[in-house]
Every structure is written in structure tokens, then in C-alpha cells.
Amino acid sequence: MNSNLKQFVNGFASQGVREIKLKDLLNLRKPEQATREIRTTFPPVTIGSVTLVDQIVLLCLDELVAPSYILEIGTFQGFTTRLLARNSAAHLIYSVDLPPTDTKLIDTLDAVRILRDGSYNDDHLRDIQNRSGEVYLKDLTVDEMKRVRLIKADSTSLDFTAEFASIEFAFIDGGHGYDIVRSDTENVLRVMKHGVIVWHDFSSGIHSDVTRYLSDRAIENRIFHVQGSLCAFQLVGC
Ligand SMILES: C[S@@+](CC[C@H](N)C(=O)[O-])C[C@H]1O[C@@H](n2cnc3c(N)ncnc32)[C@H](O)[C@@H]1O
Numbered sequence: 235m236n237s238n239l240k241q242f243v244n245g246f247a248s249q250g251v252r253e254i255k256l257k258d259l260l261n262l263r264k265p266e267q268a269t270r271e272i273r274t275t276f277p278p279v280t281i282g283s284v285t286l287v288d289q290i291v292l293l294c295l296d297e298l299v300a301p302s303y304i305l306e307i308g309t310f311q312g313f314t315t316r317l318l319a320r321n322s323a324a325h326l327i328y329s330v331d332l333p334p335t336d337t338k339l340i341d342t343l344d345a346v347r348i349l350r351d352g353s354y355n356d357d358h359l360r361d362i363q364n365r366s367g368e369v370y371l372k373d374l375t376v377d378e379m380k381r382v383r384l385i386k387a388d389s390t391s392l393d394f395t396a397e398f399a400s401i402e403f404a405f406i407d408g409g410h411g412y413d414i415v416r417s418d419t420e421n422v423l424r425v426m427k428h429g430v431i432v433w434h435d436f437s438s439g440i441h442s443d444v445t446r447y448l449s450d451r452a453i454e455n456r457i458f459h460v461q462g463s464l465c466a467f468q469l470v471g472c
Pocket of ligand 1: 310313414
């Protein structure tokens with residue numbers, strides 16, 4: 235892990251949610267990486283994926299932490315999985331999403347409710363994932379795909395210690411209900427000795443449980459929110 239990153243986080247009090255700027259993260263990178271090129275596409279405009287700023291936050295943290303093993307919870311259509319497969323030097327990228335099912339969770343979509351009700355929104359995303367699968371992964375080369383492991387399971391019933399030896403970078407973006415986010419976080423901590431946990435949808439108007447969970451977690455932990463993004467993160471073991 236980059237020593238500038240450790241020094242930066244340790245400069246803050248050990249509890250609370252700290253607001254930082256994207257520039258703070260960019261400044262921690264080594265000067266020789268300043269002109270590094272990344273491979274991505276314009277962010278999807280469909281509901282449920284990451285913004286361009288989120289992508290930069292994820293890739294900055296990946297570069298600073300230099301993980302060997304990445305875990306994403308919530309593959310969805312594979313946009314972030316593809317971003318990481320193409321740009322991270324990690325050895326393996328695990329990505330977990332629910333197994334296929336014949337059950338449709340929402341019959342007729344309510345366009346207003348989808349923007350207000352987090353659990354309804356989550357069910358809609360589950361339906362899309364089930365219907366479309368990991369469409370973005372089709373663009374990966376055979377070699378890039380060899381570094382991706384898709385795991386079809388409910389993250390809340392998966393045995394993390396049996397499935398993963400160690401994880402140094404976790405992106406938690408599966409179910410956004412309070413108990414799921416808490417379960418995913420506790421499970422990640424079982425297999426992470428040192429590294430970074432990034433939560434998506436912090437400060438999102440729809441998935442307010444993520445913000446609530448992280449505010450509760452911040453009573454005893456130092457969490458950072460990158461302004462202008464939906465990403466919050468915590469360093470583990472430093
Ligand atoms: C917001 S999307 C993930 C977006 C994706 N990370 C990206 O960047 O494009 C949430 C995904 O979490 C999945 N999900 C919801 N609950 C889950 C659970 N309990 N276990 C595993 N995956 C879950 C949904 O099926 C959906 O595909």
C-alpha cells in the first residue's frame with residue numbers, strides 16, 4: 235500500500251465520515267503515474283452503475299493499494315468488473331451476483347417509485363441483472379477474462395472464508411438494504427487483513443441505508459467520502 239495514502243488517512247481523527255476531494259486522492263499518486271492512460275468507456279446512463287468520477291476514485295484507490303485480489307459484490311452488467319479487469323494489475327477479480335432465476339421481482343415498473351424506494355430499486359436491478367447478464371464482459375479479451383471469476387451466490391449466505399483466501403480491495407455494491415450492507419462489510423472484514431473497502435451509493439438519494447450504515451460504522455471507524463462521487467472508503471489494517 236502506498237505510504238502517502240496511509241499517512242493521509244492517519245492525519246484524520248480515527249472516527250467519523252470525512253469529506254475529501256478527488257484531488258486529494260489524485261495528489262497521493264506517484265508523479266510518474268500522472269500521465270498514465272486508463273481504458274474505459276463513457277459511463278452507462280442506465281440506472282444502477284457507476285459514474286465517471288466513481289471510476290476515477292476506484293482506479294486511484296486500486297493504484298494506491300495495489301491489491302492482488304479484488305472482490306466486487308454486485309456484478310450487475312459487469313461495467314466495473316470490466317473497468318478493473320482492464321486497468322488493475324490485480325491477479326484476480328472476483329465478482330459476486332445472485333444466481334439466475336425464473337422469478338421476476340417486479341411485474342410493471344413504477345417510474346416514480348424506482349427513484350424513491352431503495353428496496354424497490356434493488357429488486358429492479360436484480361431483475362435487470364437476471365435478464366441481461368454481464369453484457370460488458372463480452373468486450374474483454376480471453377486473457378482479461380482469465381483474471382475474472384464470477385461467483386453466482388447470494389452474498390449474505392456465501393461463506394467468504396471458504397471462497398476467498400484474502401482480499402485487499404473490496405467494492406461493496408450488491409443489495410443496498412442496511413442488513414445486507416452490514417453483512418457484506420462484516421464478511422469482507424473476515425477475509426481482509428489489510429486493504430481498502432469501497433462502498434457505492436454513499437449519499438445517494440435512493441439508497442439511504444448505505445449512508446445510514448456508514449454513519450453508524452463511523453462511530454468507531456474512519457470513513458472517507460469523495461465529494462462528487464457515490465464512493466466512500468475505509469482503509470483496513472493500517
Ligand atoms: C447497483 S448493481 C451493481 C452495479 C455494478 N457494481 C456496477 O458497477 O456496474 C447491484 C447488483 O447487486 C446484485 N445483488 C443484490 N442483492 C444481492 C445479494 N444479496 N447477493 C449478491 N448480489 C446481489 C443485484 O443483482 C445487482 O446486479
